[in-house]
Amino acid sequence: MLVTIEGIDGSGKSTLHQALGTALADFSPVITREPGSTWIGDAVRRAIREQADPVAEALLFVADHAAHLREIVRPALAEGHLVISDRYIDSRYVYQQVTLDGIIPDPLSWLRAVHSGWTIIPDLTILLAVPVAVALERTGKRGEGEHFEQEHVLSRVQEYYMRLVEEDPSRFVIIDGTLPPEHILRVASEAVRFRHAEQRKKRKNNK
Numbered sequence: 354m355l356v357t358i359e360g361i362d363g364s365g366k367s368t369l370h371q372a373l374g375t376a377l378a379d380f381s382p383v384i385t386r387e388p389g390s391t392w393i394g395d396a397v398r399r400a401i402r403e404q405a406d407p408v409a410e411a412l413l414f415v416a417d418h419a420a421h422l423r424e425i426v427r428p429a430l431a432e433g434h435l436v437i438s439d440r441y442i443d444s445r446y447v448y449q450q451v452t453l454d455g456i457i458p459d460p461l462s463w464l465r466a467v468h469s470g471w472t473i474i475p476d477l478t479i480l481l482a483v484p485v486a487v488a489l490e491r492t493g494k495r496g497e498g499e500h501f502e503q504e505h506v507l508s509r510v511q512e513y514y515m516r517l518v519e520e521d522p523s524r525f526v527i528i529d530g531t532l533p534p535e536h537i538l539r540v541a542s543e544a545v546r547f548r549h550a551e552q553r554k555k556r557k558n559n560k
């Protein structure tokens with residue numbers, strides 16, 4: 354089963370991601386993230402640092418996703434593992450929708466087409482929702498940082514996340530990221546266990 358954690362920078366993803374690995378240790382989960390730990394992930398981080406061409410940067414994120422699926426996600430799912438990824442395809446759909454605006458007509462349709470036919474849709478996505486001001490305060494960014502950390506960018510990213518939820522509500526669990534970490538962890542852990550049990554029941558009924 355593939356679970357992803359999404360939210361704007363500073364929403365608490367990494368904190369939850371690490372804690373979930375422990376809280377769900379009975380599933381022996383594979384803990385992973387995007388951009389990933391491959392050389393392509395390094396190229397992505399360099400593209401961000403050097404503010405590379407937005408199309409080039411977007412395609413590097415897509416290449417990182419392909420490498421992530423091949424090297425981590427597919428093998429782990431094939432072995433029946435629970436996979437938990439800190440950021441995944443929805444980050445591309447919301448962040449690159451902003452960075453490609455005005456460069457590619459209808460960026461979301463283009464991004465969906467680029468992933469179509471080979472990506473893996475998560476079974477559950479936990480979306481941490483916090484006001485942009487709170488996220489910026491937490492990360493100590495005043496909103497003028499790299500283009501992903503600017504207030505107007507994060508506000509649009511947040512809006513685009515909510516549109517993805519409206520399109521596919523059954524895949525998402527939205528958690529208030531301003532709650533205490535232990536409360537968020539409890540809600541998230543229960544959501545994963547519930548979805549896992551649901552899927553097991555479905556598999557039994559289909560036999």
Ligand SMILES: Nc1ncnc2c1ncn2[C@@H]1O[C@H](COP(=O)(O)OP(=O)(O)O)[C@@H](O)[C@H]1O
Nearest residue numbers: 361362363364365366367368491530532533534
């Ligand atoms: N639920 C929470 N309440 C208050 N502060 C939090 C919470 N979760 C994370 N933080 C703090 O906010 C900052 C960003 O958290 P982090 O998990 O790195 O977010 P992200 O990975 O989404 O950027 C860190 O300093 C972290 O300690």
Ligand SMILES: Cc1cn([C@H]2C[C@H](O)[C@@H](COP(=O)(O)OP(=O)(O)O)O2)c(=O)[nH]c1=O
Nearest residue numbers: 362363387388414440441444445448449501
């Ligand atoms: C995975 C992914 C991340 N990003 C952005 C979100 C982050 O601001 C930046 C780096 O991701 P990350 O290393 O997760 O930073 P953070 O821990 O601050 O969230 O890349 C995209 O623009 N597209 C993507 O597909």
